[in-house]
Amino acid sequence: MVAAVWIGPALAENLPEPVGHVARVEGAAYISSRGYTNAAKVGQAIVPGVGLSTGAEGALGVILGDGSVLSFGPHSELTLDDYRFAPAADELRLRATLNRGTLNLIAGDMARLDPQAISIETPDGRIGVRGGQVLMKVGP
Amino acid sequence: MALLAMATLAGCAQQSYVMLADNGGGLGGVVLGEDGERRLDASGQGIAIAAGLAFAVSDVRRKADFDRALAAQPALPERFTLHLAPSGQLDGAAEQLLDGVLLAARRRDYPVVTVIGHTDTLGHRAANEQVGLRRAQAVAELLRVKGLEAMELRVESHGERNLLIATPDATAEPRNRRVEILVR
Numbered sequence: 296m297v298a299a300v301w302i303g304p305a306l307a308e309n310l311p312e313p314v315g316h317v318a319r320v321e322g323a324a325y326i327s328s329r330g331y332t333n334a335a336k337v338g339q340a341i342v343p344g345v346g347l348s349t350g351a352e353g354a355l356g357v358i359l360g361d362g363s364v365l366s367f368g369p370h371s372e373l374t375l376d377d378y379r380f381a382p383a384a385d386e387l388r389l390r391a392t393l394n395r396g397t398l399n400l401i402a403g404d405m406a407r408l409d410p411q412a413i414s415i416e417t418p419d420g421r422i423g424v425r426g427g428q429v430l431m432k433v434g435p
Numbered sequence: 436m437a438l439l440a441m442a443t444l445a446g447c448a449q450q451s452y453v454m455l456a457d458n459g460g461g462l463g464g465v466v467l468g469e470d471g472e473r474r475l476d477a478s479g480q481g482i483a484i485a486a487g488l489a490f491a492v493s494d495v496r497r498k499a500d501f502d503r504a505l506a507a508q509p510a511l512p513e514r515f516t517l518h519l520a521p522s523g524q525l526d527g528a529a530e531q532l533l534d535g536v537l538l539a540a541r542r543r544d545y546p547v548v549t550v551i552g553h554t555d556t557l558g559h560r561a562a563n564e565q566v567g568l569r570r571a572q573a574v575a576e577l578l579r580v581k582g583l584e585a586m587e588l589r590v591e592s593h594g595e596r597n598l599l600i601a602t603p604d605a606t607a608e609p610r611n612r613r614v615e616i617l618v619r
Contacts, residue, residue: 313587316547318509318619333592338586343465352505358619360549360589362512367501382596383564399456399504401511402463408597410462419451420467427463428456430501431484 323350362403371396
């Protein structure tokens with residue numbers, strides 16, 4: 296089921312470059328992209344702009360390009376507003392909105408290079424993650 | 436008294452909050468507020484997102500709120516660093532390390548392997564980005580020859596913009612000349 300795929304720097308001009316992938320799915324977990332919502336699958340690519348959500352018994356784990364890890368408990372909903380990990384171009388940002396639920400976030404290389412690179416928006420305000428492992432809960 | 440305590444706890448449970456589970460050896464932390472005036476620096480501390488002061492999060496509460504999210508945490512990414520000898524060649528330990536990369540990839544169902552080339556700050560920035568890319572391509576080729584199986588193999592360069600050892604510009608630092616392999 297595993298095949299070697301080569302992605303050169305010159306390739307993938309039109310398609311949005313994957314910035315991460317789904318690494319774990321339990322129960323009801325979904326990915327929304329361009330207005331379509333589908334059940335999340337392990338190995339599925341994550342691109343900036345996607346919505347990630349879980350149902351009543353669902354849980355979801357993703358890993359992003361800089362090694363940042365995000366995992367969600369049930370009844371969670373997050374939009375990956377912007378993600379760019381390109382140190383050579385001085386572009387480092389992980390911006391997301393957690394609308395509800397619980398998020399476990401382990402900051403990757405991004406935060407080490409720029410402690411202001413990761414910020415999570417919530418209905419109650421913005422959370423800047425300077426590094427380490429952070430847990431957030433956004434009430435209904 | 437007991438009733439009051441329960442009511443307070445229930446009130447807290449409704450509130451949106453953030454906690455620092457691990458401060459990453461002192462480098463991690465959380466910043467809140469317009470001017471970043473509210474902060475969490477110590478592991479185990481929590482704070483309401485909207486307003487208020489930091490508090491210690493009890494194990495019971497942490498478990499009740501985050502058990503499921505923590506249980507869904509995937510296998511953490513693994514990092515390997517190849518240091519380059521003065522000649523620019525890979526050192527003697529390289530072979531073993533590359534075998535470690537193959538094993539790490541094999542342990543995952545859908546491995547994504549990123550090979551990242553790094554340089555020191557000696558020379559021009561743009562040139563260093565190219566040097567880093569060539570280093571990464573060479574290591575990616577070695578992995579391919581060894582029979583790496585991955586869902587995706589990415590080859591990137593951070594040039595001189597991701598130093599292992601902080602130095603000023605135009606500084607020769609062998610420890611910064613390296614190729615990093617991230618298996619996730």
